[in-house]
Amino acid sequence: NAGVTQTPKFQVLKTGQSMTLQCAQDMNHNSMYWYRQDPGMGLRLIYYSASEGTTDKGEVPNGYNVSRLNKREFSLRLESAAPSQTSVYFCASSEFATAPGGNQPQHFGDGTRLSIL
Amino acid sequence: QKEVEQNSGPLSVPEGAIASLNCTYSDRGSQSFFWYRQYSGKSPELIMFIYSNGDKEDGRFTAQLNKASQYVSLLIRDSQPSDSATYLCAVADYKLSFGAGTTVTVRA
Numbered sequence: 001n002a003g004v005t006q007t008p009k010f011q012v013l014k015t016g017q018s019m020t021l022q023c024a025q026d027m028n029h030n031s032m033y034w035y036r037q038d039p040g041m042g043l044r045l046i047y048y049s050a051s052e053g054t055t056d057k058g059e060v061p062n063g064y065n066v067s068r069l070n071k072r073e074f075s076l077r078l079e080s081a082a083p084s085q086t087s088v089y090f091c092a093s094s095e096f097a098t099a100p101g102g103n104q105p106q107h108f109g110d111g112t113r114l115s116i117l
Numbered sequence: 118q119k120e121v122e123q124n125s126g127p128l129s130v131p132e133g134a135i136a137s138l139n140c141t142y143s144d145r146g147s148q149s150f151f152w153y154r155q156y157s158g159k160s161p162e163l164i165m166f167i168y169s170n171g172d173k174e175d176g177r178f179t180a181q182l183n184k185a186s187q188y189v190s191l192l193i194r195d196s197q198p199s200d201s202a203t204y205l206c207a208v209a210d211y212k213l214s215f216g217a218g219t220t221v222t223v224r225a
Contacts, residue, residue, distance in 0.1 A: 033213075040125070042205065042215040043161070090160060105151060106213065108160040 004109035021076040023091030032074035036087040123216035136193040140206030149209040
């Protein structure tokens with residue numbers, strides 16, 4: 001039972017490069033989320049998808065784009081990476097969300113540790 | 118003012134003692150409250166959620182919610198070295214907001 005799977009687990013980029021972080025869940029959840037976690041700042045919501053076919057901005061969307069490919073998959077793209085985007089990125093899913101955070105417990109993937117030089 | 122405030126710690130407790138973690142939040146409309154445990158280098162893991170005022174117990178964990186005071190807490194009874202982790206408080210209404218976490222160290 002994989003839950004939420006993120007790839008890659010680690011990545012080093014140069015400033016200006018682009019990349020896509022992949023996320024897939026096998027729990028038949030409707031809602032998916034992308035967070036970044038920086039020391040001393042907790043988890044901050046980048047983008048979310050309340051249901052298949054919809055995406056919305058979270059707290060810190062600048063510099064990112066997302067695609068909800070289908071019910072299982074939600075990807076995060078950095079078009080032109082900047083050092084300020086060095087962080088740990090977590091994907092999460094929940095059964096249903098009436099709002100970005102909703103009132104459903106969220107289940108997290110193992111994270112992607114991204115360094116931008 | 119941050120929406121969800123937690124003491125960063127570290128909170129050091131002896132094995133077998135009670136660890137008490139506190140969380141305050143600013144949005145009076147918040148409806149759902151969660152506690153996540155995060156081991157170093159790992160992802161957050163949900164350990165408790167509470168929606169109503171009062172206490173909710175699950176094994177050695179008790180969550181306490183006081184909406185009037187905008188306060189939610191987590192008690193860990195009979196603390197074990199395996200409880201050493203960072204505990205994240207999360208509060209939801211329109212969106213889910215996380216505190217920065219409290220680091221707990223249980224010393225044997």
